[in-house]
Amino acid sequence: MVRLSPDLIATLASDLAEEARAIVRRTAPDLMARAAAFLLLKDSKASYIIEGERPPQDRIQRWGQALGEAGQTALNEEVLLRLQRLVIGRDTRFLHLGWRTQGGFVGTRDRETNAPLPDHVSAKPNDLAALIQGLLAFAERSEVGGLDPIVSAACLAFGFVFVHPFEDGNGRVHRWLLHHVLARRGFNPVGVNFPVSAVFLERIDAYRATLEHFSRPRLLLTQWETTPELNVHVLNDTRDLFGFFDATNEAEFLSACVLETVRNTLPREVEYLRDYDMAKRRIQAFLEMPEPQFDLMLGFLRQNGGCFSKRAREKEFTALTNEEVSAIEGIYADLLLRHG
Incomplete structure (x- = not known):
């Protein structure tokens, strides 16, 4: 009943x-x-x-x-x-x-x-x-x-x-x-x-x-x-x-x-993927990076509040210039930071 x-x-x-x-x-x-x-x-x-x-x-x-x-x-x-x-x-x-x-x-x-x-x-x-x-x-x-x-x-x-x-x-x-x-x-x-x-x-x-x-x-x-x-x-x-x-x-x-x-x-996940794709396009406009490395990078940024950690800068992403790091962090803040 x-x-x-x-x-x-x-x-x-x-x-x-x-x-x-x-x-x-x-x-x-x-x-x-x-x-x-x-x-x-x-x-x-x-x-x-x-x-x-x-x-x-x-x-x-x-x-x-x-x-x-x-x-x-x-x-x-x-x-x-x-x-x-x-x-x-x-x-x-x-x-x-x-x-x-x-x-x-x-x-x-x-x-x-x-x-x-x-x-x-x-x-x-x-x-x-x-x-x-x-x-x-x-x-x-x-x-x-x-x-x-x-x-x-x-x-x-x-x-x-x-x-x-x-x-x-x-x-x-x-x-x-x-x-x-x-x-x-x-x-x-x-x-x-x-x-x-x-x-x-x-x-x-x-x-x-x-x-x-x-x-x-x-x-x-x-x-x-x-x-x-x-x-x-x-x-x-x-x-x-x-x-x-x-x-x-x-x-x-x-x-x-x-x-x-x-x-x-459901709408939140669709919105996140749209913003993810936009962030990827903006970063790829100035930086070529293999897909697994790109996903790893965004994972590090997500875990560290949108910023590269000292460990990431000195190990996995030591090849990035300071200008590239600043640009990537800015794009992440614009598009992905609000998603958590």
Whole structure:
């Protein structure tokens, strides 16, 4: 159930999808392709950071590719299981892949006993088959029935993460599902994936509050005990707590994040690339430099507030004259300094 508040109705009525398509139409195709590629990589990295992980670049790129392919095929169990394998990577020695066969929780542990201190207790393993089938049925029916894409995405993705069907990988698959629904329903322009994880990371406290809004009251309704393996074992029937919930809070949070993406994140990245290209043309008018060296130079300037550091002047860019350094710093200040 979703109770659409006046604020949410106003947000959805503003037709954010058309706003995004308008941005794409007025942007050069090569510029938009570069912006989309960067935002996709940014979103992949953010999805791992939210989980407290900083994986190697190849795993970030593989997950970015998976995000880019979201929405291309209908959702089913095999898609979800494949995504978990992709998220976890090659080393699965200490993890059970696939649907959980034991209890699950999100939280901390007692320092002395290592006993679970849950903030969220996941659905019971015996209920997973029915709950997953319910989510898949909702995905199909909401698509056929034309339910608003943002509402549909919120119900499906948050419903999935609340069930927490995997031992690990739930959060990233949950955020992939947001991409899946928005792309599947044609909400985002072709070739552009909204970086919802990046916006979630920027609003991490609000994101956690949205998750806790579901978990806290249900924790009070869940009877559990600690197992000999220091896991949780749920004693009462909790299936309906996960199968039926009011998703208004989740839909409002997601709509605010999509609004931020369409009206700020995407235009900001396009503007940065325009200014970057202009700075590059102005510098190349008096200085020839290989592309990797040019990118390295701008990276140094970005890290040092738009100025060459003493180390950069004495090592990587010792060949630059004082006049060239002054001109480059001036161009950077004119065009790129405001981007941070």
